[in-house]
Every structure is written in structure tokens, then in C-alpha cells.
Amino acid sequence: MAVTDHVDLNTFVEGVRKRNPGQPEFVQAVQEVAEDIFDFMQDKEKYHKAQILRRIAEPDRVISFRVCWEDDKGNIRVQRAWRVQNNNAIGPYKGGLRFHPSVTESVLKFLAFEQTFKNALTGLPMGGGKGGSNFNPKGKSDNEVMRFCQSLMTELYRHIGADVDVPAGDIGVGGREIGYMFGQYKRLTNVFEGVLTGKGLEYGGSLIRTEATGYGATYFLQNMLKTQGKDIAGHTVVISGSGNVATHAAEKCTQLGGKVLTLSDSEGFIYDPAGMTQEKIDWVKELKNKRRGRISEYAKEFKGSEFHAGKTPWGVKCDLALPCATQNELLGPDADTLLNNGCIAVSEGANMPTNLEGVHKFKAANILYAPGKAANAGGVAVSGLEMSQNSARISWKEEELQRLLQDIMSGIHERCAEYGGKPGTKVIDYVRGANIAGFKKVADAMLAYGIT
Ligand code: NDP
Secondary structure: OOOOOOOOHHHHHHHHHHHOOOOHHHHHHHHHHHHHHHHHHOOOHHHHHOOHHHHHOOOOEEEEEEEEEEOOOOOEEEEEEEEEEEEOOOOOEEEEEEEOOOOOHHHHHHHHHHHHHHHHHOOOOOOEEEEEEOOOOOOOOHHHHHHHHHHHHHHHHHHOEOOOEEEEOEOOEOHHHHHHHHHHHHHHHOOOOOOOOOOOHHHOOOOOHHHHHHHHHHHHHHHHHHOOOOOOOOOEEEEOOOOHHHHHHHHHHHHOOOEEEEEEEOOEEEEOOOOOOHHHHHHHHHHHHOOOOOOOHHHHHOOOOEEEEOOOHHHOOOOEEEOOOOOOOEOHHHHHHHHHOOOOEEEOOOOOOEOHHHHHHHHHHOOEEEOHHHHOOHHHHHHHHHHHHHHHOOOOOHHHHHHHHHHHHHHHHHHHHHHHEOOOOOOEOHHHHHHHHHHHHHHHHHHHOOOO
């Protein structure tokens, strides 16, 4: 028996903490997964012996580099960027790039770790990676963003490739940034290949990629509600964020008859007691994508709505909640408030938006609670379909992709239910189900490769 076999959960987590000093987000993500995997592995010697969880929690590599660019005033700016290639046991590394001042190596390592399980859950052949920079695109001109993206790609291009590592968008990285980065990759390599996803439709992008994460999180919510004979129609919905994921979750919830009451950004949230309409959501999309404005402007535009500065929306009474902004935006006391207000289901559009205390509260209350790695996998799933279309040099029709997205989300729901059912009850622990189903697929592939 190997020396570190069968250490207990606490020893394992403490080891992770020691080896990754100053990386709380990464340790938090590993701990959440380890809580379930340790239980699952209890009678499975092969995973222990091969140290599989320890290996997944140690990225294959972390590439860290400097990005220099010149702003419009001629000042030289220096940023830090990373690509974390966590695990490619089941396919090329795949995961977004985030541009936000809060980006650190810890944040990207947590995201790449989560992505490994999420990608496995989709059933598609994709490994886990993530990258980004502490660059803040807010307030920058298009030319500044272009110069930054080109400079970043001038280093990143040597580490990625259609069969190696395929980045996509995330916070602060949308169609504009992907366009600049893809253009630079093509220029440096003289190769036109599906090296990034989330591309424009004119140059290899897939229909519904933009909508996929928010729509997918809503389909997952629908699947969970169905297990209790319920539906989104007629229920009130609270959503955080006002970016890509939040606006498309709001759109799908509204289409399915839900009443969306809130959206937010880092400055506060808006509450619209009348509920959102497609027209209002289109206005927000235009505000965020074209004018690059703030959500507070919603309250000036739509009568009867209010802006609450510096607050998150979890205090608004609702049936359903979709956190779609960022990590650790929903804390233990917020979970209490939602539960006390009668919330019956939470579907995470963002990655790890609920902290560990909140997760434990949702689990203990036995509400329908879907972790990001299951609920927001629709985005990467359609990215996987974009890769297939690029390889085959074809474009699928919208109806086909919509059907595939719904099928993939139902498949993820089934896999979570298979491993997350609480014996003797009808309750499904989606966190446990997602962790185990994702782990098993990656772990079995790693076992096949021997010690690597
Ligand atoms: P966007 O950049 O489009 O939007 C992000 C939103 O979250 C903005 O409203 C932003 O407000 C808010 N936000 C960001 N950071 C903070 C913060 N520290 N505190 C409060 N609000 C914050 O990003 P996406 O919609 O693409 O991503 C949202 C979440 O979904 C992230 O967790 C991302 O990892 C996850 N995700 C995204 C996928 C995708 O396909 N895009 C796929 C899977 C997961 P502000 O403008 O004020 O910063």
C-alpha cells in the first residue's frame, strides 16, 4: 500500500492547502469535490492506489506570462496572464479566458479544476483548462482592447491548438475579444483552425454558442423541477449578473413563463417588480454589449424598477434563483435568506457562485440545487459542438443545435441523478452526482494510461 493511501479528507485538504499557499479559491474548489469523492472512493482501491484525485488537483502545467501593451495615451502597460492546463485525459484542454482585475493564479486554477469535471459531464471529449489576465477591459477603447488581445496571443499561441488546447470566452471576454485573438493567432501561425470557440459566425463560430450557458442553466433548472412535477412557468426568478450568462438565463426563463425580478453587476442590483420582458432584456444586452454601460441605468429607463447600490439580489423573495455573476457571490447568510423566503431551486450559471457554507445549507435543506459544473455546462458543450463543426468544416442549423443542447443538459441531469440519488429517498444531491460522474470518467481514462 502506498504511503499516502487512504489519508482522511481533512489531511488531504490540508495537504492541498499547504502545497498551494495563498490560493483560497483553488483550495475551496478542491475541498468541495473531495468531500464527495472521498466518500465514493471508500471501497474503490484502484482510485486510491493510483492517487487519482491528488493528480487531478495538480494541474498538468501552469503557464504564466507578461503581456505588454500601449494605451491610447502612449503609456506602456504591463499585465500578467496565465493559461492553466489542468487535465487532458479525455480530450484537448478546453475552457475560457477571463479578463478581470480579480483574476489570479488561484482563481484560474479553481476554474480549470472545475472545468475538468464539467467537461467530462457533458459527455464530449474535452479536457479541462482555463486562462486569463488581470487586465480590466472596462473603460478601455476598442483599440486598446485590440492591442492587449494581440499582445496576449503573441505569447499564448505557442501553447494552444485545435487538438491541444482550445480557449473560449468568460468574464470580460466576448465576441470582440475572441475576434481580436483569433485574428492574431491566424496571423502568427498562418493556420485557420478551430483554436478558439465563441467565434463570430462569419469565421467558424457556431449558432447558439452565445446563448448556450444561460439557456443551458435554465434547461437544467427545468429538468430538476420536472422531478417534482413542477415547471418554471408561474414562478418568480432572481438572477445575479447582467452579462452573457445572466441575460440569456433571463431570456429563457421569461420565454418559459417565469417572472424575472432582478439582474445585477458589481455596483448593485436592479429589482423590477413587474418582471422582465424580451424588450427589457434586449435593452440590457445592448446596454452591456454595445454601450458597455452599468445596470443601474435600467432603473432610469424602466418605471417602477429600483436600483439597490452595493447590494446583491438574494434578499428579494423568489421561488427560483440563478446566480450568474461570479465566484463566492452567494454566502451562507444569503442561502439562509433564500431558504427562509421559500426558494425551492437554485441553478448556478456562474462558476462556484455559492461559498462552501452556502452549499452545505442548500444541501441540508434538500432543495433542488445544481452546482455550476453541471448547470452551466451548456456553454462548453456548444463550444464542443463548435469544435466538431470546425473539424468537419460544416455548420449545423439552429434547430439541430437547440435540440443537441437540450439533450446534453438532460444527459447531464441524468448522470447527476444516477450518482447523486440519496438512498431510500427521492432527493437528488446534484453536487455529489456531478462530482462523482465527472470524476469517474476522467479517473477511468487516467487509469488506462498508467502512471503519467
Ligand atoms: P460577463 O463578463 O458577460 O458578465 C459578468 C457579469 O458578472 C457582469 O454583470 C459583471 O458585472 C458581474 N461580475 C463580474 N465580477 C463580479 C464581481 N466580482 N462582483 C459582482 N459582480 C461581478 O461574463 P459571463 O456572463 O460570461 O460569466 C458569468 C459567470 O458565468 C462567470 O462565473 C463565468 O465563469 C461563468 N460561465 C460563463 C460561461 C460563458 O459561456 N460565458 C460558461 C460557463 C460559466 P460588472 O460588469 O460590474 O463586472
